[in-house]
Amino acid sequence: MKLLLTSAGIKNSSIHGALVDLLGKPIADATALCIPTAGYGHPQTNPGHAWRFISGQEPRAPMCELGWKSVGVLELTALPSIGQDRWAPWVREADVLxxxxxxxxxxxxxxxxxGLTELLPSxxxxxxxxxxxxxxxxxxxxxxxxxxWSPPSGSDETLGVVxxxxxxxxxxxxxxWNTMVNAERWAAGIEGRAYAIDDETAIKVADGRVEVVSEGHWKLLRP
Incomplete structure (x- = not known):
């Protein structure tokens, strides 16, 4: 899987170009599934945020409004009730998540x-x-x-794909709170490399290569 890890979506022409490069074709020829699930777990979000994301009405973080050939919604909380045999083909048929x-x-x-985690390696x-x-x-x-949101494990661990x-x-x-001083303090409390990125920056990962794409500012905090 190729990754474009952004702070605030496809904010500028450089990040847009990185997305097209990963696609290998125009956005107008690509199909997408959007996943709104994370928004429901954050204390500062509400259903309006999910609607703006899905409908492409969020100019501060452009994602669904880029002119895709088609956009569908994949709500992860619904998937266990319908079974992987039904939803996995939708994921496999899409170009982008x-x-x-x-x-x-x-x-x-x-x-x-x-079950999406199990599907990712394929x-x-x-x-x-x-x-x-x-x-x-x-x-x-x-x-x-x-x-x-606190998981049952009490851990701050996530997928570790990168x-x-x-x-x-x-x-x-x-x-x-999101200052460079606090970013450096945050980085000191975790293991491994860490990047601080602003909303004009993204990290592109493809074929084992990591590339920072930015029209703003960023810093590698722990080489």
């Missing part, structure tokens, strides 16, 4: 509970486009500072 922000641990929980030709928590879930840990962690929304005007 667009994964909303919210709470990364809640998303991780439902990825495992739904999705070698798919592209995962994460937004904030949708990106962080692919990392080994999110760090205790980003724990909102070997680095992500501090998103660096220096965001509406998130006064």
């Amino acid at each position: 667009l994964v909303n922000g919210g709470d990364a641990l809640y998303l991780y929980h439902w990825m495992r509970a739904s 999705l070698t030709d798919k592209i995962w486009v994460g937004l904030s928590a949708g990106s962080m879930v692919m990392t080994p840990r999110i760090g205790k500072d980003f724990v909102g 070997d680095f962690s992500i501090f998103p929304h660096l220096d965001h005007p509406d998130l006064p």
Whole structure:
């Protein structure tokens, strides 16, 4: 699986170009499934956030409104009730998974509970486009500072598909805690590499290569 791990979606032409490069074709020729699940676990989100994401009415974090050939909704909390034989073909037929922000641990929980985690290794030709928590879930840990919804395990561990962690929304005007000083303190409390990225930055992962794509600012905190 190829990854485009963003802080706030396809915010600029550089990130847009990285997405098209991963696709290998125009966005207008690609099919997408959007996953809104993470938004339901975060204390600062509500159903309106899910609607704006799904309907492509969220200009601060463009994802579903990019002109896809088609967009469907894959709600992970519904999947256990219908069975993998029904929903797995939908995932395999899509080119891209667009994964909303919210709470990364809640998303991780439902990825495992739904069976999507088990399916990921077989999705070698798919592209995962994460937004904030949708990106962080692919990392080994999110760090205790980003724990909102508490999983039964009490851990801050996530999928570990990549070997680095992500501090998103660096220096965001509406998130006064998200400073470089706090990012460095956060990074000191986790193991392995860690990136602090702002909303104009994404991390592209393909064929074992990690590339930072940015029109803003970012920092590798733990080489």
